[in-house]
Amino acid sequence: MQLVMMEAHIARKLHEQMLRIRMVEEKICELYSEQEMRCPVHLCVGQEAIPVGVCAHLAPKDYVLSGHRSHGHYLAKGGDLKAMMAEIYGKVTGCCMGKGGSMHLIDLAAGFLAATPIVGSTVPIGVGAALASVMRREDRVTVVFFGDAAVEEGVLCESINFAVLKRLPVVFVCENNAYSVNSPLSVRQPQEREIYEIALGHGMESLQADGNDVIAVYGLAGKAIDKARRGNGPTFLEFKTYRWLEHCGPNDDCHLECRSETELYKWKERCPVRMLEGRLLSEGVATPEGMRLVAANIATEMEEAVRFAKASAFPDPDLLLKHIYAP
Amino acid sequence: MARLSMVEAINAALREKMAADDRVVILGEDVGVDGGVFRATVGLLDQFGPWRVIDTPLAENCIVGSAVGMAISGLRPVAEIQFEGFMFKGFDHIYSHASRMLRRSQGVYNVPLVVRAPYGAGVRALEHHSDAPEALFCHVPGLKVVIPSTPYDAKGLLISSIEDPDPVIFLEPKRLYRLFKEEVPDGEYRVPLGEARIVREGNDLSIITYGGMVSVCERAAQHLSEEGVDVEIVDLRTVWPFDAEAITSSVSKTGRATIVHEAPRSFGVGAEIAATIAERCLLSLLAPIKRVTGYDVIPPLAKLEEYNYPTADRVIRAVHETMQF
Numbered sequence: 001m002q003l004v005m006m007e008a009h010i011a012r013k014l015h016e017q018m019l020r021i022r023m024v025e026e027k028i029c030e031l032y033s034e035q036e037m038r039c040p041v042h043l044c045v046g047q048e049a050i051p052v053g054v055c056a057h058l059a060p061k062d063y064v065l066s067g068h069r070s071h072g073h074y075l076a077k078g079g080d081l082k083a084m085m086a087e088i089y090g091k092v093t094g095c096c097m098g099k100g101g102s103m104h105l106i107d108l109a110a111g112f113l114a115a116t117p118i119v120g121s122t123v124p125i126g127v128g129a130a131l132a133s134v135m136r137r138e139d140r141v142t143v144v145f146f147g148d149a150a151v152e153e154g155v156l157c158e159s160i161n162f163a164v165l166k167r168l169p170v171v172f173v174c175e176n177n178a179y180s181v182n183s184p185l186s187v188r189q190p191q192e193r194e195i196y197e198i199a200l201g202h203g204m205e206s207l208q209a210d211g212n213d214v215i216a217v218y219g220l221a222g223k224a225i226d227k228a229r230r231g232n233g234p235t236f237l238e239f240k241t242y243r244w245l246e247h248c249g250p251n252d253d254c255h256l257e258c259r260s261e262t263e264l265y266k267w268k269e270r271c272p273v274r275m276l277e278g279r280l281l282s283e284g285v286a287t288p289e290g291m292r293l294v295a296a297n298i299a300t301e302m303e304e305a306v307r308f309a310k311a312s313a314f315p316d317p318d319l320l321l322k323h324i325y326a327p
Numbered sequence: 328m329a330r331l332s333m334v335e336a337i338n339a340a341l342r343e344k345m346a347a348d349d350r351v352v353i354l355g356e357d358v359g360v361d362g363g364v365f366r367a368t369v370g371l372l373d374q375f376g377p378w379r380v381i382d383t384p385l386a387e388n389c390i391v392g393s394a395v396g397m398a399i400s401g402l403r404p405v406a407e408i409q410f411e412g413f414m415f416k417g418f419d420h421i422y423s424h425a426s427r428m429l430r431r432s433q434g435v436y437n438v439p440l441v442v443r444a445p446y447g448a449g450v451r452a453l454e455h456h457s458d459a460p461e462a463l464f465c466h467v468p469g470l471k472v473v474i475p476s477t478p479y480d481a482k483g484l485l486i487s488s489i490e491d492p493d494p495v496i497f498l499e500p501k502r503l504y505r506l507f508k509e510e511v512p513d514g515e516y517r518v519p520l521g522e523a524r525i526v527r528e529g530n531d532l533s534i535i536t537y538g539g540m541v542s543v544c545e546r547a548a549q550h551l552s553e554e555g556v557d558v559e560i561v562d563l564r565t566v567w568p569f570d571a572e573a574i575t576s577s578v579s580k581t582g583r584a585t586i587v588h589e590a591p592r593s594f595g596v597g598a599e600i601a602a603t604i605a606e607r608c609l610l611s612l613l614a615p616i617k618r619v620t621g622y623d624v625i626p627p628l629a630k631l632e633e634y635n636y637p638t639a640d641r642v643i644r645a646v647h648e649t650m651q652f
Contacts, residue, residue, distance in 0.1 A: 063400075097433045104431050113399070114431070118423045124389045125424060128396020128404075135352065135378055136401055155419075158389035165384065323430040324469050325568075326437050326492035 006215070008285045014056060014214050015280060015291070018048040018273045020298045021072045024081065027302050028071075028088065029250035036310070037088050039101040042117075044072040046212075046244035049272035050175050051076035053217025054143060054237075057225040060111050063133075063142040065126045068103045068117035069175075069243075073145050078110035085305040091312035098315045099323075113142075120146060120153030123172070127159045130168040141228045143171045149180035151195055152188060160202045160236065169228035171221070172199065172236045175211060177243040182258035199236030211239025212272040215279075242267035331511040334504040336478035337367045337443075340485035341405065343515055345375050351489060352397060354381040355390055355407030355443075364409055365445055365504055391417030391442060395424045398440040399432075403489055408444040411498060412455020417442070418463075425494040426469030437492040441485070446474065447539050447589055448626055448636050449502025457501075457626035459590035464496045465567035465599070471495045471520060472566040476541035478509050480564055483518030491520060500539035507542075520565045523573035529559035532583035532646055535574055535600050537563040540587045540637060547642035556650060566596055574600060575607045582613035583649050587637055592620040614652035617645045
């Protein structure tokens with residue numbers, strides 16, 4: 001899609017959202033060595049275009065579910081940044097009261113229904129939520145984000161089959177970042193078969209695009225979400241992208257020799273944030289001054305969130321025994 | 328009031344709750360067109376239609392997973408798993424999500440989910456069609472586990488389970504589905520979760536049991552009473568969280584305890600009951616606690632099942648040994 005096809009304020013919004021996710025993840029990297037965040041973090045640096053391009057079409061009433069690498073989805077869906085930061089610090093003001101950490105973000109007001117690290121397991125939950133929406137005649141689309149390894153879990157096929165059968169308003173979004181922990185796709189899946197073809201085999205419309213091109217993501221996601229909203233059933237979208245940092249943690253992992261620095265460098269050349277910035281500037285949709293202002297505003301918001309998280313209290317011991325059964 | 332078998336009482340509970348509350352939805356394999364392999368859902372598709380009685384693909388992980396999604400989105404799903412031994416393909420969602428959503432959401436989400444399954448031995452099947460896996464579910468914080476022993480209790484407990492805000496694993500002893508009928512009231516009534524039933528009162532020894540073993544223990548108690556041994560039977564009904572007060576007050580009164588379940592012995596529900604007795608009323612005991620259980624084996628085919636399944640004779644022997652201690 002050409003930027004000229006799109007309203008300027010939308011393009012600028014996509015940029016702002018991607019930059020915000022990038023800056024938050026980089027802030028976590030910067031602070032992680034302080035050893036105050038005692039929580040595993042799976043960061044999404046390099047993959048920002050997908051949550052942003054997809055969630056730009058969603059309203060708060062729509063549902064999003066995610067997996068362990070969920071910061072981008074949570075933020076793009078409108079999840080509260082302060083509550084996320086506090087959660088990563090394990091504080092009682094966190095979105096899970098300091099009990100769930102980075103891998104269990106939740107924000108019901110924003111429609112961020114659930115995230116959990118059991119790979120693929122939020123997929124049927126999203127399907128069930130969509131089924132409930134249909135039964136309750138609620139105008140709601142459910143989007144489930146997962147990675148390339150989730151398609152290796154049996155439940156993904158079970159869920160796709162069920163969603164097609166019941167023609168549910170779900171969009172399945174596969175972020176194919178080419179690695180599961182440190183195992184490349186080549187040792188896990190047949191190379192002659194593309195991931196999106198799995199959904200085709202179930203009779204589901206399934207499409208593929210460059211996951212580092214936010215405009216492409218935005219275009220494809222818009223069609224799929226609109227289709228679901230009209231009651232025309234589910235769609236599977238595969239977006240190819242790349243994880244810049246290690247599977248879990250704030251560092252680079254090239255020293256493990258599971259992937260090459262050349263490969264990482266090649267993908268960094270295709271940075272989703274910089275790519276859009278280049279287009280915004282060259283097509284006259286944004287100015288360098290405007291972008292600096294956006295970054296400065298995000299930095300302020302982020303500093304506040306970190307201050308809030310650090311200043312918040314840890315949960316009291318009695319919280320340990322709460323929320324096992326309903327009161 | 329009508330005389331109903333347990334499976335008819337379960338059908339009545341589902342029918343009445345579905346009629347009263349349009350959030351109640353049934354899903355599972357063969358539950359609709361077929362009416363369920365044990366006929367528990369027969370007639371419900373005709374009455375409530377395919378959006379409320381959902382024939383699912385053969386995919387237990389997806390059945391339980393989507394039921395969790397439905398439960399946190401305003402419905403009250405009742406998922407049927409065809410046999411207890413098939414539950415483990417859906418165990419991921421029971422263990423990883425159904426039991427944990429309340430905690431993850433700071434108490435905002437309830438998971439008003441019931442997972443029903445035919446349970447235990449007695450239909451001459453084996454392995455996955457005769458398992459007694461209740462202890463595995465009891466060990467998961469956040470789950471409730473219910474096993475009825477009569478048609479009356481089955482209906483009242485199922486209605487309570489559907490109305491309960493927490494996920495309930497509802498295990499239905501297959502051997503009791505059609506073993507006997509009893510008077511079951513029309514309309515909704517509730518047997519509260521977490522409350523045991525004193526099946527018969529006695530002063531000499533407490534048998535603590537549940538599910539398909541209750542009628543076995545009643546036969547044993549009848550025989551023992553003819554010998555002059557006065558046995559009290561406590562039917563837990565809710566296996567977890569169980570009614571510790573009922574156990575404690577019975578054992579404090581009788582001073583002797585025999586625990587009976589068909590599930591394997593080691594790390595079974597009986598171990599937790601024995602620990603509870605030891606913690607709460609050890610000094611009332613006149614003899615060691617005994618357990619009469621299935622052996623630590625995989626449920627075998629028909630003939631060997633007779634040796635594995637606790638019988639009235641085995642219960643009587645255990646009571647004799649306890650009384651003679």
